[in-house]
Amino acid sequence: xxxxxxxxxxxxxxxxxxxxxxxxxxxxxxxxxxxxxxxxxxxxxxxxxxxxxxxxxxxxxxxxxxxxxxxxxxxxxxxxxxxxxxxxxxxxxxxxxxxxxxxxxxxxxxxxxxxxxxxxxxxxxxxxxxxxxxxxxxxxxxxxxxxxxxxxxxxxxxxxxxxxxxxxxxxxxxxxxxxxxxxxxxxxxxxxxxxxxxxxxxxxxxxxxxxxxxxxxxxxxxxxxxxxxxxxxxxxxxxxxxxxxxxxxxxxxxxxxxxxxxxxxxxxxxxxxxxxxxxxxxxxxxxxxxxxxxxxxxxxxxxxxxxxxxxxxxxxxxxxxxxxxxxxxxxxxxxxxxxxxxxxxxxxxxxxxxxxxxxxxxxxxxxxxxxxxxxxxxxxxxxxxxxxxxxxxxxxxxxxxxxxxxxxxxxxxxxxxxxxxxxxxxxxxxxxxxxxxxxxxxxxxxxxxxxxxxx
Amino acid sequence: xxxxxxxxxxxxxxxxxxxxxxxxxxxxxxxxxxxxxxxxxxxxxxxxxxxxxxxxxxxxxxxxxxxxxxxxxxxxxxxxxxxxxxxxxxxxxxxxxxxxxxxxxxxxxxxxxxxxxxxxxxxxxxxxxxxxxxxxxxxxxxxxxxxxxxxxxxxxxxxxxxxxxxxxxxxxxxxxxxxxxxxxxxxxxxxxxxxxxxxxxxxxxxxxxxxxxxxxxxxxxxxxxxxxxxxxxxxxxxxxxxxxxxxxxxxxxxxxxxxxxxxxxxxxxxxxxxxxxxxxxxxxxxxxxxxxxxxxxxxxxxxxxxxxxxxxxxxxxxxxxxxxxxxxxxxxxxxxxxxxxxxxxxxxxxxxxxxxxxxxxxxxxxxxxxxxxxxxxxxxxxxxxxxxxxxxxxxxxxxxxxxxxx
Numbered sequence: 001x002x003x004x005x006x007x008x009x010x011x012x013x014x015x016x017x018x019x020x021x022x023x024x025x026x027x028x029x030x031x032x033x034x035x036x037x038x039x040x041x042x043x044x045x046x047x048x049x050x051x052x053x054x055x056x057x058x059x060x061x062x063x064x065x066x067x068x069x070x071x072x073x074x075x076x077x078x079x080x081x082x083x084x085x086x087x088x089x090x091x092x093x094x095x096x097x098x099x100x101x102x103x104x105x106x107x108x109x110x111x112x113x114x115x116x117x118x119x120x121x122x123x124x125x126x127x128x129x130x131x132x133x134x135x136x137x138x139x140x141x142x143x144x145x146x147x148x149x150x151x152x153x154x155x156x157x158x159x160x161x162x163x164x165x166x167x168x169x170x171x172x173x174x175x176x177x178x179x180x181x182x183x184x185x186x187x188x189x190x191x192x193x194x195x196x197x198x199x200x201x202x203x204x205x206x207x208x209x210x211x212x213x214x215x216x217x218x219x220x221x222x223x224x225x226x227x228x229x230x231x232x233x234x235x236x237x238x239x240x241x242x243x244x245x246x247x248x249x250x251x252x253x254x255x256x257x258x259x260x261x262x263x264x265x266x267x268x269x270x271x272x273x274x275x276x277x278x279x280x281x282x283x284x285x286x287x288x289x290x291x292x293x294x295x296x297x298x299x300x301x302x303x304x305x306x307x308x309x310x311x312x313x314x315x316x317x318x319x320x321x322x323x324x325x326x327x328x329x330x331x332x333x334x335x336x337x338x339x340x341x342x343x344x345x346x347x348x349x350x351x352x353x354x355x356x357x358x359x360x361x362x363x364x365x366x367x368x369x370x371x372x373x374x375x376x377x378x379x380x381x382x383x384x385x386x387x388x389x390x391x392x393x394x395x396x397x398x399x400x401x402x403x404x405x406x407x408x409x410x411x412x413x414x415x416x417x418x419x420x421x422x423x424x425x426x427x428x429x430x431x432x433x434x435x436x437x438x439x440x441x442x443x444x445x446x447x448x449x450x451x452x453x454x455x
Numbered sequence: 456x457x458x459x460x461x462x463x464x465x466x467x468x469x470x471x472x473x474x475x476x477x478x479x480x481x482x483x484x485x486x487x488x489x490x491x492x493x494x495x496x497x498x499x500x501x502x503x504x505x506x507x508x509x510x511x512x513x514x515x516x517x518x519x520x521x522x523x524x525x526x527x528x529x530x531x532x533x534x535x536x537x538x539x540x541x542x543x544x545x546x547x548x549x550x551x552x553x554x555x556x557x558x559x560x561x562x563x564x565x566x567x568x569x570x571x572x573x574x575x576x577x578x579x580x581x582x583x584x585x586x587x588x589x590x591x592x593x594x595x596x597x598x599x600x601x602x603x604x605x606x607x608x609x610x611x612x613x614x615x616x617x618x619x620x621x622x623x624x625x626x627x628x629x630x631x632x633x634x635x636x637x638x639x640x641x642x643x644x645x646x647x648x649x650x651x652x653x654x655x656x657x658x659x660x661x662x663x664x665x666x667x668x669x670x671x672x673x674x675x676x677x678x679x680x681x682x683x684x685x686x687x688x689x690x691x692x693x694x695x696x697x698x699x700x701x702x703x704x705x706x707x708x709x710x711x712x713x714x715x716x717x718x719x720x721x722x723x724x725x726x727x728x729x730x731x732x733x734x735x736x737x738x739x740x741x742x743x744x745x746x747x748x749x750x751x752x753x754x755x756x757x758x759x760x761x762x763x764x765x766x767x768x769x770x771x772x773x774x775x776x777x778x779x780x781x782x783x784x785x786x787x788x789x790x791x792x793x794x795x796x797x798x799x800x801x802x803x804x805x806x807x808x809x810x811x812x813x814x815x816x817x818x819x820x821x822x823x824x825x826x827x828x829x830x831x832x833x834x835x836x837x838x839x840x841x842x843x844x845x846x847x848x849x850x851x852x853x854x855x856x857x858x859x860x861x
């Protein structure tokens with residue numbers, strides 16, 4: 001039996017919306033995903049080159065200011081900082097608007113999944129707007145494309161190179177290494193195999209990590225963005241998982257990318273990511289047949305992510321009853337915005353204080369600050385990690401307070417329970433929507449209900 | 456109708472056995488907790504650099520392996536050829552008072568893959584390599600609760616945003632973050648209870664949240680959306696402060712002064728691949744702040760307290776090319792508290808000579824971190840050695856008592 005529209009909307013999207021009907025069937029879901037990414041053009045975020053150039057401008061302004069505290073330098077630094085803060089605000093607005101208003105929310109969920117898979121966390125205000133720009137350039141264009149393309153884009157993106165220290169890794173026998181005595185940092189090499197591709201049981205050894213770290217030397221950054229610097233590259237060749245790479249003099253980027261491509265193509269990668277997709281979208285204990293089907297499709301298509309997504313949404317396991325998983329805080333918040341059906345301006349015109357109050361602070365309190373995950377392995381999946389006393393308290397508080405900000409004309413809770421949950425609403429939730437003392441409490445109770453917080 | 460503890464209990468009763476071990480019902484049933492001794496487990500996430508913390512300055516290989524780092528934060532001598540990182544100097548009085556001990560070369564059974572995540576899972580699960588990572592559900596502190604009589608949900612407390620694996624499992628525990636608040640109108644509270652009644656996961660979490668928010672004295676009545684919005688906004692600054700190490704330790708101490716006997720929280724920031732000098736500085740400051748806050752705020756109870764600070768593995772013996780260190784094997788464990796026989800090192804030192812290293816790169820672990828944890832549990836709570844080696848730490852050979860407690 002194929003999944004019904006309600007199940008598709010909740011399992012593969014951000015739930016119901018008063019503005020868009022749920023997808024009629026899996027074909028409709030896939031047709032939208034395979035179509036153009038219209039919503040990204042409608043609610044824009046600065047792409048990587050622009051975001052990075054603004055970081056560079058800010059860095060230069062900061063250096064100038066450190067050299068010489070003139071009024072002109074102070075003004076330039078202030079302007080650069082303001083630009084970075086505005087970019088970050090735009091990113092927050094776009095994230096909310098896309099999830100709440102898109103007719104194609106599967107794309108948003110996939111982008112969120114892969115962003116989490118390729119987590120980067122760059123602390124400090126300067127880098128904050130780079131993370132969304134990284135998603136925009138290295139993740140989003142590939143969610144219905146090839147995994148190998150995404151992997152190449154990720155390992156050559158400054159955000160990842162900075163986050164996992166690759167930009168500071170120097171081949172000990174490279175020109176720079178011999179002159180400076182600097183050396184290897186194996187952080188990216190390890191996570192690339194352990195987290196991004198093969199998985200921790202994917203059959204690699206410490207020697208493979210070391211060899212891959214040597215091979216990755218040269219991947220670096222400049223003020224303009226990504227840069228391949230042969231003077232940092234350890235003279236090859238290196239042997240990773242039994243295959244030789246590198247050895248050209250001077251070292252070349254395509255030798256490194258050949259190994260990245262092979263990691264993307266490795267059968268362990270297909271198995272690792274098939275399972276991860278099934279766990280994220282369907283169940284913490286996924287149907288083995290679903291996992292096997294996804295891995296098979298992955299291998300047959302050499303990691304064509306649209307083909308894998310198609311297998312996911314059409315597999316019988318994806319029609320199983322909803323509720324096995326708890327929405328993570330970002331999913332909860334974004335699906336609540338979607339259920340509220342705000343006018344675009346309510347999201348796109350949100351000021352900074354409101355963005356903090358409605359978005360950033362509550363997400364941190366719910367346990368899932370945006371955009372940063374605590375480590376390169378991203379956020380946990382299990383309901384028990386999120387539905388904690390402190391996490392649930394933060395959800396309830398948000399559900400009571402935030403809806404009025406995006407919908408000053410708050411819907412009647414008795415209608416809202418239908419819009420937000422339809423046939424999923426249980427007796428107690430319907431009762432609460434009726435019995436609340438105020439409209440905002442009624443809406444809050446619907447959003448705080450277990451039905452709304454599960455998927 | 457005003458919801459009271461009584462009406463809440465009635466609501467709970469209707470759900471029956473799934474909540475038999477619920478915080479409120481159990482605290483009302485049992486008065487006694489397992490004795491008066493306190494245990495705090497600090498999980499140092501990210502792999503603490505033990506060599507940079509308790510610096511083996513007399514080891515001839517030390518300065519050679521770490522030409523830059525050994526000069527970056529040189530400590531003053533502590534004992535037996537080891538110096539203490541200057542950021543831990545505030546702990547020297549504890550060392551002098553015999554309340555601080557180190558195990559300089561210790562690890563879990565985890566080897567070779569050097570993954571933070573699997574390493575932490577093994578540390579918290581308390582299992583060995585005979586059990587695949589993730590195969591034993593739950594953590595050793597939770598299993599330990601199952602073998603001590605008179606345990607209530609208040610007995611063990613996980614502090615912070617996330618409940619760490621070490622405390623998850625079949626036994627009821629409490630968890631809360633000092634930054635959380637929850638204020639609702641009486642009617643909304645009542646409706647919420649009904650809403651969650653049929654979903655045990657949500658019910659347990661919400662019930663505990665309402666109880667704790669109340670017991671922490673934050674329950675100013677909120678009757679307007681505007682008020683709630685203001686609180687959501689103002690929470691940010693408060694939040695940052697409240698998530699700090701001092702706030703976590705202070706909250707732990709407050710619970711430990713009441714019914715709680717076991718508390719755990721995590722300190723992060725130990726993954727010092729580059730710029731270790733300042734990163735380790737900050738992480739050690741948080742560690743030192745946590746310990747001193749616990750001591751100050753536990754008052755006389757400090758004498759009955761043992762604090763274990765453990766990390767998933769150590770870091771490479773040599774510094775790397777970026778002013779940091781990479782994932783290693785053997786690492787450092789700290790034991791602190793009035794219940795600890797401190798002022799000494801336990802477990803020996805393998806040396807940093809290349810032939811003495813694990814895999815020719817990492818400090819060789821000489822002992823199993825679980826053995827120390829097990830003997831602490833044995834001393835504080837009188838758990839049988841056989842139970843410790845089978846239920847709490849399945850497959851662990853406890854060996855001889857290292858004598859870490861007074």
